[in-house]
Amino acid sequence: MTHLTMDQLVALRDAVSEPGSAESQAHVAACAACAAELDRLHQRVARLRALPTLRPPRDRFAEVGARVRQDRRQRHIRRAGIGALALAASLLLLVIGRDVMAPPAANASGQLTAVMAESATLEQALRQIRESGQVTDAYTTRAATTLEDRIAELDRELESAQLRAASGTDAGLLPLWRERVGLMDALVDVHLTRASNVGL
Numbered sequence: 103m104t105h106l107t108m109d110q111l112v113a114l115r116d117a118v119s120e121p122g123s124a125e126s127q128a129h130v131a132a133c134a135a136c137a138a139e140l141d142r143l144h145q146r147v148a149r150l151r152a153l154p155t156l157r158p159p160r161d162r163f164a165e166v167g168a169r170v171r172q173d174r175r176q177r178h179i180r181r182a183g184i185g186a187l188a189l190a191a192s193l194l195l196l197v198i199g200r201d202v203m204a205p206p207a208a209n210a211s212g213q214l215t216a217v218m219a220e221s222a223t224l225e226q227a228l229r230q231i232r233e234s235g236q237v238t239d240a241y242t243t244r245a246a247t248t249l250e251d252r253i254a255e256l257d258r259e260l261e262s263a264q265l266r267a268a269s270g271t272d273a274g275l276l277p278l279w280r281e282r283v284g285l286m287d288a289l290v291d292v293h294l295t296r297a298s299n300v301g302l
Contacts, residue, residue, distance in 0.1 A: 183241020193288040217279040224286035249289040
């Protein structure tokens with residue numbers, strides 16, 4: 103004896119009068135296995151209908167919108183920080199490359215005076231930026247701290263070189279001052295780039 107398929111049992115349960123439903127009803131009346139399966143099907147449907155209806159809350163848009171805006175802001179800050187670090191690194195490479203490729207100086211004293219004046223101008227610009235009290239993010243602070251640490255090391259090297267120059271030995275002051283100007287320029291650019299990004 104072949105038993106009824108699940109589709110046939112569902113058709114019987116839904117009381118759909120289709121061709122062949124009378125034969126299916128007769129089969130269920132005669133077959134205990136199909137009758138038990140039809141009874142289990144009725145119980146399953148009854149349990150499913152007894153489950154509570156779940157409805158999603160409608161007031162989650164503000165929370166989701168705030169999360170999306172925060173993610174966008176963090177991505178923008180990350181990109182700005184990476185851009186500032188890349189700019190500082192490229193300026194540093196430019197300064198170092200300029201020192202390597204520079205022709206021998208005919209008037210080293212005049213060049214040294216010009217570079218020292220440029221360093222003083224950048225110091226003044228940096229002082230004004232710091233006094234403006236602008237807020238910086240973590241990426242800008244990290245880039246600025248790296249540059250400031252290198253400038254502090256370079257200042258110690260300059261002190262040693264100036265002592266050697268005072269004793270009459272060739273101290274190589276000009277390349278050190280050029281590197282300092284390049285680092286100061288990069289530091290000012292980092293702060294100004296961050297300020298323009300905040301203005302967006």
